[in-house]
Amino acid sequence: MNKLLPAIVVGLLFLALPVAADGIEYLDPLVELPPASPVLVIAEDVPDDVGEQINLSWSLSFDDPAVGGGRGNVISYTIMRKEADTDNEFKVLGAVEAGNGQYLDTTCEPDSSYIYLVGASNGNTVAFSNPTETTIASTHFMHSQRWNILIGTLILSGLLLYFIYTARKGKELFIRRIAGLDAVEEALGRATEMGKPIRYVSGLGGMSDVATIASVNILGQVARKAAIYEIRLIVPCFDPIVLAVEREVIKESYLDVGRPDAYDPNDVFFVTQSQFAYAAAVNGIMLRDRPATNFYMGMFYAESLILAETGASTGAIQIAGTDAPAQIPFFIAACDYCIMGEELYAASAYMSREPLLLGGLKGQDWAKFIIGAMIVVGVIVSFFTTSFAEFLTGS
């Protein structure tokens, strides 16, 4: 036994050391052998994009630790790409950690064709899959999940056009009374009697805000009446583009009623694009000019109460209108009349009674009726299945 002991020790050392006495490197079979390559690699064009993405998916290598059955020595997957129909070589595109079976290539050129390889790596060697089939990163003109918007827009546009056509043919279109808008005449009359100016604030929105567009339409009507009654109209603006549009609209209104001489462009002016600096300036103007009437129509934020409270303290008649739900309560609290949400959009049609605008308003009402009907139908259907709602939103 004593003679065998050194031989046993040497034998154990031989097993333990990776380099044997003959100089040949013996690899740890659990770590160093090349892993099994990933299989079923599929490259698919991403739908509804502008042609810059291809999605790769594959079945994990048998040796991926997440699979659990193999050597578990995969540490990452390397993704390589080459342009199809060229002699270019495959270039490394990126890598994902073991356990992931997907990669989104977002660097494609629109309408170009690509071939991909996915390789399982153990840190030393990479075992690549077979090349994928040629895949084109196609540009999609239409978003397949947005058909509902197209259909809805066409239906609503069709309704609007139909009612505008009907109104133009001379059909009488009824609109119910809107108290806040009836008060405009009264407020302008008061300003005329007092010989004081009126002030119109169209909020902090830009020209892409629906509320600002509605506000500009109302301003046109207010300006017409101001021109007729010879009242000074002061319009402090927050946005320079809105300023340009409002000057045009007011000028047009004064021209329409035959009083271009009464229009003073200096009364329509830019203040600043800083929210609270604007509020401070408008407050100051309010206290110094003491207008008889204040209009707040458009998109408002935290400055709404500051403006309306100061206006109320000067004793002016105040008419506000906005579609910002968080600001309506402040206007209700601090103003004499408040035009809420949809009423703001209806205001210009209500005030002008122009067939074109009345037809549009009638079309909007029908759209609301359809939406109400869809809610009723949707609730009944979703009582049994949720797929109706999924169909509506495309989600």
Added chain:
Amino acid sequence: MEISTDIWVWIAAIFTLFIYSFLYKDNPLYKFAEHVMVGLSTGYYTAIVFHTVIVPDFWEPLVHSISKFTMSPAEFSSYAIANELTTLPTVLQDFSPVVAIIMLLIPALLGLMLFTRFIPKISWLSRFSLAFILGAGSGLAIPNSFQTRILEQLRGTIVEDQGSIVVPLFSIDAWRDFFSAPGIGTFFEAVSGPLLIIGTLCVLAYFFFSKEHKGVLGGAAKAGIWFLMIGFGASFGYTVMARVSLLIGRMQFLLTDWLGIID
């Protein structure tokens, strides 16, 4: 407990007090603060727009496009290295230099046309720019508004998402839960969905302008205005809380950062 020695904290505190003096009445101090604030903000935003819009979106891409057009590829490489141009401007990535120059000059021209308002004889040119802004703005806003303001609201009135599960707002399960275990919680669970649906329909009825609000429509509209006012009341309370926190923030600045009365 030490008063601030930072000049900027003092300036901020004094201007805060000037603005608050408006609570007493309009006065020269408020007027001074107001004018400084308006002037500063206008100058500041002009500089911001110049450095964040005009220079990176117009001037630099234009200069690079002209350089690429006039230089050989080797010269342009040296130019790119000299100017630390790691990535080309988007317009140059997608188009040839000539097209890129044209693509940059069109919006610049439209922008300049807005300034023709200062020259009465050719002020009509500004209308082209305004027409473009209005048309493009509305065109871009409509699909998004349709999705968020109509379709998503419509969906939210019919079903609600509970994690990954979509549940109808009017659900027989909620009523079954209530009848099997009557209580305030299960009652509100059962009632909230139908209440939301009825509320939405009533508010829609209120905003229906083509018919006189009489009969069934009148009743629904009256209920609609109640729903609206309850909603506004809740919103009012919620927003007032936020405004009070703004006031507290300003008071903290005065008492902590400036006077050092509060630690």
